[in-house]
Amino acid sequence: MPPIVKVSHLDKYFGRLHVLHDVSLEVQPQEVVCLIGRSGSGKSTLLRCINFLEEPSAGTVEVDGLSVAAEWKGRQRRQLVHDLRLRTGMVFQEFNLFPHMTVIENVIEAPVTVKNMEKDKAIALGEKFLEKVGLMAKRDEYPARLSGGQKQRVAIARALGMEPKVMLFDEPTSALDPELIGEVLEVMKALAREGTTMLVVTHEMGFARDVADRVVIMYEGELIEQGPPSQIFGAPQDPRTKVFLERYRAS
Amino acid sequence: MSTALPTPGQPKTQSQLIFEAQERVKRNFQMGVTASWIILLAILLFLFSGTKFTLGGFELKTIHLDTAFIGENATFIAGGVWETIGISALSIALATILALLAALGRLSPFPPIYSVCTFYVSLIRGTPLYLQIFFFFLALPQLGIVLPGLWAGTFALGLNYGAYMSEIFRAGLSSVGKGQREAALALGMTPTQMMTRIILPQALRFAIPPTGNEFIAMLKDSALVSATGFVHELMWRATKVGRAKFHNLEALIIAAIFYWVMTLLFSALQSRLEARLSRGER
Ligand SMILES: Nc1ncnc2c1ncn2[C@@H]1O[C@H](COP(=O)(O)OP(=O)(O)OP(=O)(O)O)[C@@H](O)[C@H]1O
Ligand SMILES: [Mg+2]
Numbered sequence: 001m002p003p004i005v006k007v008s009h010l011d012k013y014f015g016r017l018h019v020l021h022d023v024s025l026e027v028q029p030q031e032v033v034c035l036i037g038r039s040g041s042g043k044s045t046l047l048r049c050i051n052f053l054e055e056p057s058a059g060t061v062e063v064d065g066l067s068v069a070a071e072w073k074g075r076q077r078r079q080l081v082h083d084l085r086l087r088t089g090m091v092f093q094e095f096n097l098f099p100h101m102t103v104i105e106n107v108i109e110a111p112v113t114v115k116n117m118e119k120d121k122a123i124a125l126g127e128k129f130l131e132k133v134g135l136m137a138k139r140d141e142y143p144a145r146l147s148g149g150q151k152q153r154v155a156i157a158r159a160l161g162m163e164p165k166v167m168l169f170d171e172p173t174s175a176l177d178p179e180l181i182g183e184v185l186e187v188m189k190a191l192a193r194e195g196t197t198m199l200v201v202t203h204e205m206g207f208a209r210d211v212a213d214r215v216v217i218m219y220e221g222e223l224i225e226q227g228p229p230s231q232i233f234g235a236p237q238d239p240r241t242k243v244f245l246e247r248y249r250a251s
Numbered sequence: 252m253s254t255a256l257p258t259p260g261q262p263k264t265q266s267q268l269i270f271e272a273q274e275r276v277k278r279n280f281q282m283g284v285t286a287s288w289i290i291l292l293a294i295l296l297f298l299f300s301g302t303k304f305t306l307g308g309f310e311l312k313t314i315h316l317d318t319a320f321i322g323e324n325a326t327f328i329a330g331g332v333w334e335t336i337g338i339s340a341l342s343i344a345l346a347t348i349l350a351l352l353a354a355l356g357r358l359s360p361f362p363p364i365y366s367v368c369t370f371y372v373s374l375i376r377g378t379p380l381y382l383q384i385f386f387f388f389l390a391l392p393q394l395g396i397v398l399p400g401l402w403a404g405t406f407a408l409g410l411n412y413g414a415y416m417s418e419i420f421r422a423g424l425s426s427v428g429k430g431q432r433e434a435a436l437a438l439g440m441t442p443t444q445m446m447t448r449i450i451l452p453q454a455l456r457f458a459i460p461p462t463g464n465e466f467i468a469m470l471k472d473s474a475l476v477s478a479t480g481f482v483h484e485l486m487w488r489a490t491k492v493g494r495a496k497f498h499n500l501e502a503l504i505i506a507a508i509f510y511w512v513m514t515l516l517f518s519a520l521q522s523r524l525e526a527r528l529s530r531g532e533r
Contacts, residue, residue: 088437089437092430100452110438114439158438159437159438162439
């Protein structure tokens with residue numbers, strides 16, 4: 001089967017700062033890939049280049065057969081980027097729920113406005129995803145009245161509502177109080193079990209070890225090592241990976 | 252607050268006692284303020300009551316107002332209240348539209364649009380409101396453009412307030428975080444959908460209370476259009492009867508009372524609106 005995500009020779013500069021160095025990465029259907037690495041190594045930037053929230057400076061991003069090259073310009077590209085975003089769902093560290101909408105309105109907003117889905121159908125679909133993240137009871141609440149963990153679960157339901165081909169998670173539990181991390185990770189685990197294709201930037205090593213099919217180590221804008229979690233955590237090859245993991249265990 | 256309710260049969264806890272003491276201080280202060288306001292009002296009334304009294308051997312008299320004049324003209328002046336509210340409401344509506352356009356235009360990457368907006372704001376803020384009003388009433392007719400009084404007033408006030416209020420909407424737009432834009436884009440929204448569905452609703456909500464304040468300011472600034480003689484609002488009516496019978500003191504006092512009461516009423520309305528909007532917020 002062809003990969004769902006195929007990032008080829010991606011480079012990204014912020015001004016003169018070279019943040020991504022010739023990064024190539026594939027994610028297979030139903031695969032869960034965890035991207036880990038030091039702060040500032042470029043994990044978020046890579047994730048955000050996949051749905052063009054950040055403009056790659058060079059290289060190609062392909063999602064479910066649709067590819068967009070960094071150098072393409074103009075109207076046609078805009079359409080392609082839009083289609084690319086429909087194929088990806090993103091979950092942010094800071095949730096970014098729409099505060100002026102209730103939980104269910106958050107979930108159906110994009111299906112209705114972007115996909116022109118009928119409202120009844122969108123609601124039925126939205127309720128299905130709220131059920132999945134265990135928040136049907138909060139259907140008509142405003143985000144302000146939810147805990148951080150609940151907010152993030154709604155954000156996951158909102159992204160799922162667009163029925164993307166791949167879910168991108170950017171440190172989904174880093175803004176949460178420790179006691180709320182578990183409920184979000186449980187939801188992500190359930191998604192993984194159901195065969196959702198996921199690319200997850202995380203500092204939760206336990207999650208990576210238990211759930212990931214593959215762990216990718218990023219270091220100063222390069223992917224330096226990847227493999228199954230048992231290999232990465234058990235017998236890392238690259239000395240920089242060893243240092244990173246040891247420092248992690250120490251803290 | 253639950254801490255304020257002592258459980259029957261149990262001594263009050265320290266936190267209850269502190270809470271009650273704080274509440275007492277607050278209550279006393281409020282009562283003091285109310286009493287002082289009543290006294291100040293009474294002094295003001297006394298000052299204008301025309302009372303004769305002796306103080307240290309001097310025969311003194313407070314200001315005398317002609318009650319007959321007041322009785323005859325109060326209704327005429329009061330008729331201006333609706334015109335004042337009307338022109339203020341029309342002007343604030345125009346100002347809101349202009350301010351929103353100007354604020355959105357300033358986000359445009361297209362230089363002509365950006366420039367039109369900054370040009371407008373700069374021109375209006377760089378000249379006096381009084382001049383702008385006369386421009387619409389007196390200068391435009393010279394070019395053969397004669398607007399009905401109400402419209403000329405509305406354009407002048409609306410244009411002027413629009414320039415100042417564009418800052419409110421700019422602040423409203425920038426109060427919506429970057430994360431909101433990113434979430435909208437990541438869901439596949441177009442920039443227009445993002446603006447109308449996500450950014451504007453939040454920005455407008457942010458802008459409602461300050462717009463209310465502008466309306467209250469407008470109620471008073473609308474008095475300036477009286478100078479042109481074409482809009483028969485409160486101030487125009489007060490100066491008309493005041494000058495005719497040389498009772499400007501009484502006429503202006505009547506107008507002042509109406510302005511003050513209007514301001515108080517709309518301010519009260521405004522705080523209730525604000526309280527309602529802030530409920531269910533983040
Ligand atoms: N918008 C931007 N403008 C300029 N520099 C940026 C921008 N975004 C990120 N950077 C820089 O790019 C580098 C990579 O940042 P990135 O956010 O991708 O790292 P990260 O691996 O996600 O780190 P963290 O674990 O702290 O989230 C950093 O040096 C950061 O300062
Ligand atoms: Mg990051």
